[in-house]
Amino acid sequence: MTTETYRLDEMICFALHSASRAFDAVYRSVLKDLGLTYPQYLVMLVLWEHGELPVKRIAEQMRLDTGTISPLLKRLEAAGLVRRDRSAEDERSVTVRPTEAGLDLRERAVAVPHRIAEATGLELADVTELRERLQRLTAILSAADLP
Amino acid sequence: MTTETYRLDEMICFALHSASRAFDAVYRSVLKDLGLTYPQYLVMLVLWEHGELPVKRIAEQMRLDTGTISPLLKRLEAAGLVRRDRSAEDERSVTVRPTEAGLDLRERAVAVPHRIAEATGLELADVTELRERLQRLTAILSAADLP
DNA sequence: CACAACTAAGTTGTGCACAACTGAATTGCC
DNA sequence: GGCAATTCAGTTGTGCACAACTTAGTTGTG
Numbered sequence: 001m002t003t004e005t006y007r008l009d010e011m012i013c014f015a016l017h018s019a020s021r022a023f024d025a026v027y028r029s030v031l032k033d034l035g036l037t038y039p040q041y042l043v044m045l046v047l048w049e050h051g052e053l054p055v056k057r058i059a060e061q062m063r064l065d066t067g068t069i070s071p072l073l074k075r076l077e078a079a080g081l082v083r084r085d086r087s088a089e090d091e092r093s094v095t096v097r098p099t100e101a102g103l104d105l106r107e108r109a110v111a112v113p114h115r116i117a118e119a120t121g122l123e124l125a126d127v128t129e130l131r132e133r134l135q136r137l138t139a140i141l142s143a144a145d146l147p
Numbered sequence: 148m149t150t151e152t153y154r155l156d157e158m159i160c161f162a163l164h165s166a167s168r169a170f171d172a173v174y175r176s177v178l179k180d181l182g183l184t185y186p187q188y189l190v191m192l193v194l195w196e197h198g199e200l201p202v203k204r205i206a207e208q209m210r211l212d213t214g215t216i217s218p219l220l221k222r223l224e225a226a227g228l229v230r231r232d233r234s235a236e237d238e239r240s241v242t243v244r245p246t247e248a249g250l251d252l253r254e255r256a257v258a259v260p261h262r263i264a265e266a267t268g269l270e271l272a273d274v275t276e277l278r279e280r281l282q283r284l285t286a287i288l289s290a291a292d293l294p
Numbered sequence: 295c296a297c298a299a300c301t302a303a304g305t306t307g308t309g310c311a312c313a314a315c316t317g318a319a320t321t322g323c324c
Numbered sequence: 325g326g327c328a329a330t331t332c333a334g335t336t337g338t339g340c341a342c343a344a345c346t347t348a349g350t351t352g353t354g
Contacts, residue, residue: 007196008189008208012274013170013263015281018210020167021341022288023160028342039310042155049154055333061155063165068311070334075309092319092332116160119291122284127159130280134162137269137277141169144266168311175312186340203302215341217304222339239302239349 030115034108040076041112043069044098047082048106052097054087081105177262181255186215187223188259191245194229195253199244201234228252 008014027038036044039062046061047053059069073096076082081102087093098106155161174185183191186209193208194200206216220243223229228249234240245253 008193009282010278012269012278012281013167013174013185014189015278015285016163016167016170019281019285019288020160020163021210022285023163024341026288026291027160037309038160042161046155056331059333063168064310065312066333067313067335072310074334086333090320090332094333120288121291122159122287126280130284131157131159131162133273133277133280134159134166135156138162138166138169140269141166141173141267144173144268171311184339201302202304206303211340212342213303214305214343219340221304233303237302237350241303 026116026119030112030119034105034112035079036105039064039068039072041109043072043076044081044102044105044109047096047098047102048109052095054093054095055084056093058096076102173263173266177259177266181252181259182226183252186211186219188256190216190219190223191228191249191252191256194243194245194249195256199242201240201242202231203240205243223249 024038027041031038031041034041042062043058046058050057055066055069055073058073059066062069073082073084077084080099082096082098084094084096087095171185174188178185178188181188189209190205193205197204202213202216202220205220206213209216220229220231224231227246229243230246232242232244234242
């Protein structure tokens with residue numbers, strides 16, 4: 001990446017953006033039935049897996065900060081899918097857990113990965129390879145010491 | 148991608164999101180001097196290359212819709228970097244072109260690709276390979292017929 | 295010519311993302 | 325015990341992204 005080319009087609013960052021947005025669009029379409037956005041779906045996945053978690057742990061897993069997560073969780077709460085309760089042991093902490101409706105939603109969500117696979121026709125091997133490359137890239141970029 | 152795994156670490160879409168955001172962070176840091184965001188930088192690149200373009204052409208190149216581009220261009224105009232003039236031939240069309248200040252900015256922007264390369268330490272071969280994979284993925288995803 | 299269909303740009307409303315900050319609770323250290 | 329530093333969640337402000345819509349101008353067809 002030492003050339004000074006700037007055609008958008010040739011830029012890796014633009015390719016990343018485009019791919020990410022295209023994937024979002026597919027998820028948006030598939031998730032519309034569930035009434036979830038893609039980030040909300042990710043949070044629900046985490047909660048379905050763990051049962052309950054403090055806000056901090058959710059933010060860590062999604063690598064997002066509280067400025068993004070807090071309003072997102074309030075929207076999930078407003079939709080009746082999660083509860084947020086301040087922890088008794090540590091009152092700085094807020095525990096998030098799925099409600100009944102949130103747990104019920106899981107049944108309908110199990111079909112999502114299959115529907116994504118269907119809509120995109122991706123091969124597992126390709127996906128695995130690409131995912132690993134992306135994770136390496138993310139690691140490099142995150143380690144870059146920014147001024 | 149036929150498994151129903153849902154650990155975030157294993158999801159390609161999440162990997163895309165993360166990589167894209169990590170790259171954004173690097174650009175954000177490098178572009179801070181220029182007073183540009185990453186999407187604004189992309190628009191300026193397009194304008195530096197073409198001199199002037201109607202809004203529609205810019206939106207096409209960036210694969211964004213007018214709801215995103217219009218306010219972005221107004222911010223660039225407010226910053227004194229571009230002018231927006233309604234076309235005489237077709238009064239539906241608005242032509243965007245860099246101002247003097249916008250052209251001057253190009254001098255300072257030529258260092259950006261180098262600084263990105265520096266900050267990330269990416270190998271050209273790897274980047275090319277990854278970019279091509281991403282472009283294929285985007286093409287597949289864009290072609291997916293969504294309900 | 296008249297009117298329908300289309301096109302370009304912009305607006306509104308919702309949600310995500312991040313920086314910078316606030317406020318309250320906890321921890322660490324002397 | 326007391327106080328500074330840290331931690332956790334939330335808020336505010338800015339900007340990007342997209343859906344749905346509006347407005348004005350253009351084109352096509354009878």
